[in-house]
Amino acid sequence: MTRTEHAYLNDTFLFEHNGSKVVNVSRSENEPKQSVVLLNSTIFHPQGGGQPSDVGIISDGQTTFKVLKAIKSGEQVQHLGTFEPEDSTFEENAIVHQTVDKDSRLQNASLHSAGHLIDFAVKLIGFDKWTSSKGYHFPQSPYVEYNHNGQYTKESEIVETLNVELDKLLKKNENVKVEMVPYDKWTEIPSYLPAGEPVRTINYGGICGACSGTHVNTFGQIGSKITIKSAKKKGAVVRVSYKVE
Ligand SMILES: [Zn+2]
Known part of the structure; x- marks a missing residue:
C-alpha cells in the first residue's frame, strides 16, 4: 500500500x-455510516503520541468529506468521516482540497507544546531524575x-516552583528548534515513527526528543499562561x- 506523505509535520500553521x-475510498469496518479516505499526502495530524486527531474537510469541489478523525495505520494516515451528500464519494486519483x-x-x-515546556521546566527546577513516561494533551x-x-x-x-519557571519561560519566548536527523543517528525513537525514515527531533530549550506531534514555533505561541494544577x-x-x- 502507498505510504501517505505526512505533510502536517512540516508546518503546524x-x-x-x-x-x-x-488513493482509495472504502467503507469503515467499525462505523458502518463512515468511510475511510486515503490520500497521497495529508495535512491532518492523526491521533497519536497523546495528541488528539485533527478534524476538518476534504473536498473535490463537488463532494465534501467531513473528517471526524485521522488515524495512523502503518505508513498510512486514514481519514475517517462522512460524505455529503451521504451517497456520494471521491473518484480514485481525484485532486482534493484539505482544510483542517x-x-x-x-x-x-x-x-502538546506545553507538555514539552513542562519537561524543560521540570529539569530547570532540579528534578533531573524524572523521566517522561506519558503525555495526555487532550483539551479535557x-x-x-x-x-x-x-x-x-x-x-x-513542586507546583509553585514549576509555575514560576513556566512564567519565566513563556516570557523568554525562545524558538522551538526542529531538525531532521538520520534514523541510525538517533536513539529512543518512538515506535509510531516510520522505521528507516529521517527522525524529526524537537528541541525546547535544550530538551530534545523525537516527536511527530504538531508544535508551535516559539514558547510564547503556546499561550499567555501555563498553570500547573x-x-x-x-x-x-x-x-x-x-x-x-
Ligand atoms: Zn512533540
Whole structure:
C-alpha cells in the first residue's frame, strides 16, 4: 500500500492544502455510516503520541468529506468521516482540497507544546531524575507523567516552583528548534515513527526528543499562561496536570 506523505509535520500553521490525490475510498469496518479516505499526502495530524486527531474537510469541489478523525495505520494516515451528500464519494486519483479546523489544530498544538515546556521546566527546577513516561494533551484535563526515580519533595512546592519557571519561560519566548536527523543517528525513537525514515527531533530549550506531534514555533505561541494544577505522586509515577490560557 502507498505510504501517505505526512505533510502536517512540516508546518503546524498550514490549515489548507490543495492538490493532493485520492488513493482509495472504502467503507469503515467499525462505523458502518463512515468511510475511510486515503490520500497521497495529508495535512491532518492523526491521533497519536497523546495528541488528539485533527478534524476538518476534504473536498473535490463537488463532494465534501467531513473528517471526524485521522488515524495512523502503518505508513498510512486514514481519514475517517462522512460524505455529503451521504451517497456520494471521491473518484480514485481525484485532486482534493484539505482544510483542517484551525481552532482545534491550534489548541492541540498549544497543549502538546506545553507538555514539552513542562519537561524543560521540570529539569530547570532540579528534578533531573524524572523521566517522561506519558503525555495526555487532550483539551479535557491534560497531563504529563514522569517516573520520579525516587526524587520527590512536597506537591505544593513542586507546583509553585514549576509555575514560576513556566512564567519565566513563556516570557523568554525562545524558538522551538526542529531538525531532521538520520534514523541510525538517533536513539529512543518512538515506535509510531516510520522505521528507516529521517527522525524529526524537537528541541525546547535544550530538551530534545523525537516527536511527530504538531508544535508551535516559539514558547510564547503556546499561550499567555501555563498553570500547573497538581503534581500527584502515585507509586513510581508523578502526574503533572496543567491548563493553558
Ligand atoms: Zn512533540
